[in-house]
Amino acid sequence: MSTTLSDLPPEMRAFTILKTSTTLAPRLGRLTLPGRKALETPHYLGNTSRGAVSHISQDNFQKNTSINGVYVALEDFVEKLPRQTPPLYQLESPKDESPLRDFIALPKDTVLVVGARRVPCIPCPTANTNSALSIYTSVGFRQISAEDYAAASRKVRPDIVVGLADIPYGQPQPGLKRIDKMSDRTEEWTKELVSQKNGLDKTAKAPKASYQIFAPILPLAKELQTWYLDHLIDDMLDDISGLAIYHAQFLADLPEQVQDLPRLSFDPPSSPGALLYQISLGMDIFTIPFITEATDAGISLDFAFPPSRSEVSGGEDAGKKYTLGVDMWQSEHALSVTPLSDNCSCYACTKHHRAYIQHLLSAKEMLGWVLIQIHNHAIMDAFFAGIRESIARGTFGEDKVAFEAFYKPELPEKSGQGPRVRGYQFKSGQNETKKNPAAYKVLNAPEESSSEAPTPNPDAVAGDLEKIGFAETAKS
Incomplete structure (x- = not known):
């Protein structure tokens, strides 16, 4: 046996x-x-x-x-x-x-x-x-x-x-x-x-x-x-x-x-x-x-498990579904002095504000992605801590239903340009265009029409x- x-x-x-x-x-x-x-x-x-x-x-x-x-x-x-x-x-x-x-x-x-x-x-x-x-x-x-x-x-x-x-x-x-x-x-x-x-x-x-x-x-x-x-x-x-x-x-x-x-x-x-x-x-x-x-898309994650009972119960926003993240490329953040997430105590949220991080992304400064990545991992740490507490209480099933009712099912779409990509991030294939635009060009040269390399389907890259x-x- x-x-x-x-x-x-x-x-x-x-x-x-x-x-x-x-x-x-x-x-x-x-x-x-x-x-x-x-x-x-x-x-x-x-x-x-x-x-x-x-x-x-x-x-x-x-x-x-x-x-x-x-x-x-x-x-x-x-x-x-x-x-x-x-x-x-x-x-x-x-x-x-x-x-x-x-x-x-x-x-x-x-x-x-x-x-x-x-x-x-x-x-x-x-x-x-x-x-x-x-x-x-x-x-x-x-x-x-x-x-x-x-x-x-x-x-x-x-x-x-x-x-x-x-x-x-x-x-x-x-x-x-x-x-x-x-x-x-x-x-x-x-x-x-x-x-x-x-x-x-x-x-x-x-x-x-x-x-x-x-x-x-x-x-x-x-x-x-x-x-x-x-x-x-x-x-x-x-x-x-x-x-x-x-x-x-x-x-x-x-x-x-x-x-x-x-x-x-x-x-x-x-x-x-x-x-x-x-x-x-x-x-x-x-x-x-x-x-x-x-993080590469410039999206700071913003969700919690379970969502706050007061938020779920709602008021005038009852039934509204909230986004799972904030697109920091949007110009509306250029003058915002609020943190990436109100209840987050990570280094990025306690030391910097949205306007600064939006400026870093616009200037292609790598520090912008560094701060977002630190924040996103802090959000995931809190997310899993909430899951473990929910399982211990025996309320995971109902908390999961509340989460799905409160948040949209998918992360926001990418709107800005991410950091320069590494070759192994993309599916290999023939007749590929350049994945990164040229860093320099001849001064006063006429503008040439060019098409940006298509963003690969994550499902294809992952071999779903x-x-x-x-x-x-x-x-x-």
Whole structure:
């Protein structure tokens, strides 16, 4: 008879469920790793680019944010593989310390989670193979083998490693043969990660690595990945500390033996409402691309959970739906000396006002996006704190309904020009126009008509799983 995580004493479990009711229900938990800040769940990880949260330098990360954990993509650092050794691998750190943590100057007490790909990831034109995953580095598309990924995990020593998942982003709807490959490859890649963590050379008694492994759960119905799930439970359960979920819809299909494991979502929510939906199904930890997307658009987030009872009950504005953010490009803010949000105590709101931030954006000063990003993460911290309090009170369901009735369903549309973009933010393709306008031009030259590169569809960039048919295939 299989042993479940709930059979272990609390001191032997990194993740503890503090409150839940049924399988598909919001739950409170706590992820506790040695020497790191406890992560009270539901919560989120800071989404990084090149190891840093976009627009936030390492000193501001420590002084002006409350981010307890970050997600880092290995594809940001292995552009020289396999011909040369990447600089990250050349950094020597003391025993049991993470070279990656030192490389990106991450505070010692911040939870460090590493996966192969960014969130959202860029679809690669080359398909995955039986032994390798296609990735997008700073110098183009590459492939990293399951063996190299497992070796990299032992080398960089993060707190949590997310296993490789064979998901064909940006490719046509997979047929049954392709689905079988997804399951088989993910199983083999997970076994490789587990075996390398435990040490390959048994005679040398290689020490067992200290990082936790989060096994991927494919965006397929249970019956389409039965082989993989059976082997995960029968052969690898003792070495798995969490789950990486690629579609929230399939939380209902999780086997009983893994119900008590923490769930890390790689199903990017497009809005706070979508985030609340996933939490209502029992998701624990999130990477949230829309925070930085809002910041890049010059939108300061402005919402709370639950909304104030006095605001909901209303007066003359009863029934009106409020926006989830404020577009700081609008000229109406040019003379406003109010903070970004009235009830926010972040550095941006306590030290500066809207007129100053609007001026920074208009002048293309990066400080404008820095201040908005600090504010947006503070709003998300308060949002998740409110969610945890609501679950503890047992009022999450009615608070979620009140939130959806009070706020508009989507974030405001972008109206101004964002910061200069990085190439990996866009879907690759042929005949692309320049993504950034020329910084300089010849004086007195005649004006030429030009069309700005179209803003990519975030769903296409994220490789939205519903759009490529995984959910529909599972239902059929």
